[in-house]
Amino acid sequence: MFSLSDGDLEKTIVGCGDGPACFNAELTARVGNVVSIDPIYQFDVKAIRSRVNTVYPEIMDQLQKTKEKYIWENFSSIEQLGSTRMQAMESFLADYPKGKLEGRYVNAMLPKLPFANKQFDLALCSHYLFLYSEQVSLDEHVSSILELCRVAEEVRVYPLLSLDGQESEQLQPVMSVLSEKGILVSFKEVAYQFQKGAVEMLVAKTQKI
Numbered sequence: 685m686f687s688l689s690d691g692d693l694e695k696t697i698v699g700c701g702d703g704p705a706c707f708n709a710e711l712t713a714r715v716g717n718v719v720s721i722d723p724i725y726q727f728d729v730k731a732i733r734s735r736v737n738t739v740y741p742e743i744m745d746q747l748q749k750t751k752e753k754y755i756w757e758n759f760s761s762i763e764q765l766g767s768t769r770m771q772a773m774e775s776f777l778a779d780y781p782k783g784k785l786e787g788r789y790v791n792a793m794l795p796k797l798p799f800a801n802k803q804f805d806l807a808l809c810s811h812y813l814f815l816y817s818e819q820v821s822l823d824e825h826v827s828s829i830l831e832l833c834r835v836a837e838e839v840r841v842y843p844l845l846s847l848d849g850q851e852s853e854q855l856q857p858v859m860s861v862l863s864e865k866g867i868l869v870s871f872k873e874v875a876y877q878f879q880k881g882a883v884e885m886l887v888a889k890t891q892k893i
């Protein structure tokens with residue numbers, strides 16, 4: 685979903701809103717340099733597993749109701765998607781205590797990150813900004829992406845659709861505000877697609893003068 689090349693995977697990366705997913709665990713296992721932030725990292729293994737187990741049936745139920753909004757290729761069925769996500773959570777949880785001690789899982793939330801200017805080469809944010817356009821305001825979108833641009837040389841955000849499968853109504857206003865502020869923003873096609881039509885990521889870079 686972020687078109688990550690082998691070269692990208694050697695960069696210093698911050699993943700924002702990484703939640704109970706296993707990108708950090710997997711990249712660290714193959715030698716990477718990644719820090720994840722999410723407000724759920726205030727909780728311990730037991731509390732995170734319990735919370736995910738509680739919301740799992742609701743998410744599966746919701747997916748069943750909106751099944752036609754997704755492409756069932758990478759995942760052949762809702763059940764297979766569910767078990768893949770649960771395996772990802774288990775990989776994450778197995779790595780979480782060690783990763784927390786190493787400072788790879790940080791309890792923080794956008795739009796304010798506890799990092800120095802340009803501390804990272806790359807900031808990634810999946811399935812939070814734009815997807816939750818009803819819950820996250822335009823101001824929060826803009827301040828979050830500006831904050832990501834402050835801490836990283838390059839920012840990638842995916843998807844650009846909201847939960848209803850339509851282009852996020854925040855997208856064009858966010859693009860305009862970022863451009864006005866001198867941030868270079870563009871869309872780039874990606875190979876991944878699960879939500880129908882979610883074929884592009886946003887790439888933002890601070891202009892060098």
Ligand SMILES: C[S@@+](CC[C@H](N)C(=O)[O-])C[C@H]1O[C@@H](n2cnc3c(N)ncnc32)[C@H](O)[C@@H]1O
Binds near residue numbers: 723793794809810811
């Ligand atoms: C749908 S999950 C996406 C998880 C992962 N990025 C993925 O693509 O599978 C959204 C995540 O955003 C996190 N989140 C909510 N508010 C946030 C904020 N203000 N800053 C950063 N993350 C936030 C949630 O805790 C949750 O883990």
